[in-house]
């Protein structure tokens with residue numbers, strides 16, 4: 001069809017939903033690199049390590065042994081059993097395989113959950129700074145995201161005054177994400193318990209996105225469901241992506257109320273049938289095999305976190321709290337807003353990110369896109385050498401501004 005053909009009239013939801021701008025930043029980094037630029041990329045949302053060898057070998061075996069067919073829609077029973085054992089062992093949670101849905105990445109589980117739960121007129125509470133997909137999942141379900149403020153100095157825990165002020169009888173759910181993308185914040189048990197209590201009182205469904213559960217650098221992680229002594233309905237969503245450096249394998253899962261899992265499964269069955277069979281076999285090895293690579297990667301991320309936070313705080317005017325988890329530093333850089341670059345005022349972090357990219361050849365992700373004006377996200381899923389080089393460049397170009 002030629003470009004001159006009449007324009008296609010798209011469904012309204014296409015206009016409603018925003019493209020993933022974190023992916024756009026990553027694409028820009030790749031384009032610059034392909035043009036031969038010496039780019040430092042702090043925009044990536046995935047571990048820079050390869051998938052551990054035992055998992056790769058399991059996938060190769062799966063292909064040779066013929067695990068190349070459709071599986072049960074909710075995932076292979078053997079994998080769902082392995083997930084139940086993992087949840088018992090690491091999270092102290094008891095589930096049956098019928099309470100587990102394996103998806104093409106946790107992203108699909110989260111999408112399915114929103115499709116299964118929310119309708120037009122419903123409101124869903126989301127804490128800012130938020131992972132960019134949360135409001136879009138809610139919008140794609142025709143419901144309304146309601147954004148709640150958090151406190152940067154306290155690991156971006158909820159601002160409970162704001163939370164209380166946002167309660168209406170239209171609120172049907174709440175999404176929590178600790179450790180968080182984009183802030184790396186890890187909420188205290190008390191903060192999670194307060195949200196659970198409100199959820200139980202108001203009958204909200206709690207979607208707990210815990211994909212960074214293994215990347216915590218302080219006290220051991222505790223699942224929201226483990227803290228749920230008040231009888232809230234919690235759907236726990238987890239992923240193999242970050243823990244086992246398996247982002248491209250697309251395996252994630254949800255654990256929760258059997259009827260909800262069934263409803264989500266029905267939607268998934270019509271959308272994608274099942275998650276890929278080879279990835280599922282690899283996931284069984286990931287969850288049941290040697291876990292030493294998880295501790296190795298965690299230690300590497302911890303060292304990088306300490307380095308990047310120290311270097312960021314050395315930049316004039318930049319304030320960066322120590323994130324408790326994940327692989328993101330989320331400094332406040334509002335000191336540089338209102339300054340001039342090439343005669344143009346830097347109005348927001350989109351402008352600031354652009355300036356850093358153009359002049360320092362460093363790719364970051366502007367906080368405005370995460371509902372966090374003044375902040376910029378730096379992923380430290382990259383080597384210490386790149387961190388030193390990239391932050392030195394950022395410091396140089398920022399301190400030139402006036």
Ligand SMILES: Cc1ncc(COP(=O)(O)O)c(C=O)c1O
Pocket residue numbers: 045104105106107108131177180181209211238239240241247250251252
């Ligand atoms: C907060 C959060 N939830 C979910 C996901 C999706 O993970 P998956 O690769 O399992 O779809 C990501 C990936 O970046 C994430 O940052």
